[in-house]
Structures are given as C-alpha cells and as structure tokens.
Amino acid sequence: MQRTTLTIDGHSHVLAQGTQLGSLKAAAEEAVRAGGRFIDLTVVGNVAVSVLVSPGVAIHFTTREVAEDDRDTGVLAEPFDESRHWDISDLF
Numbered sequence: 001m002q003r004t005t006l007t008i009d010g011h012s013h014v015l016a017q018g019t020q021l022g023s024l025k026a027a028a029e030e031a032v033r034a035g036g037r038f039i040d041l042t043v044v045g046n047v048a049v050s051v052l053v054s055p056g057v058a059i060h061f062t063t064r065e066v067a068e069d070d071r072d073t074g075v076l077a078e079p080f081d082e083s084r085h086w087d088i089s090d091l092f
Helices: 021-033
Strands: 002-008 011-014 037-043 047-053 059-065
Touching (some): 011 037, 021 059
Antiparallel strands (some): 002 011
8 A cells, every 4th residue: 555644844744545645735736826724634543634734835745655554544533543552653
C-alpha cells in the first residue's frame, strides 16, 4: 500500500489509507485561491485534523510504499484501539 504524508509549513500529517489525493489537492488549491481556508484531513489513527491553508504557505506531498495496516481504515468513528499500541515511528 502507499502511505502519503502531507507537509504544510513544516508540519507533517501522515494521511489515512484511502485518502483521495486529487480531492485534497483541489481543496488546498481552492483554499489558496480563496485567500485562506481550513481543510479537513483524516490522519493515521483515524483522527480528524483541520489545517489552515493560505497563500504563501508551502505544501508538499510525499508517498512511499509500506506494508498494509488493517487498523488504518480512515473511518473517524473507529479510532485506533489504544490496546493495540502504535508509534509514529512505525509509519516510516
């Protein structure tokens, strides 16, 4: 599977599996055209994050091949079970 990291102004957000990159890129472009706007992300752990995207803010995507993770469904109603420990270093 592929795992994508979105970095905005130096802050990295590891996106949940199944994130539609085309839609996310379009939302970021629209936010810049609008002079700034929050866009919503679902990150690994099935956690909601809102980030402010505005003109002059550097945004970049990196994608790498990683092993499948059955916990990473992208469903906000199903956050990672705390009994199934994970660490951010597991993502890289």
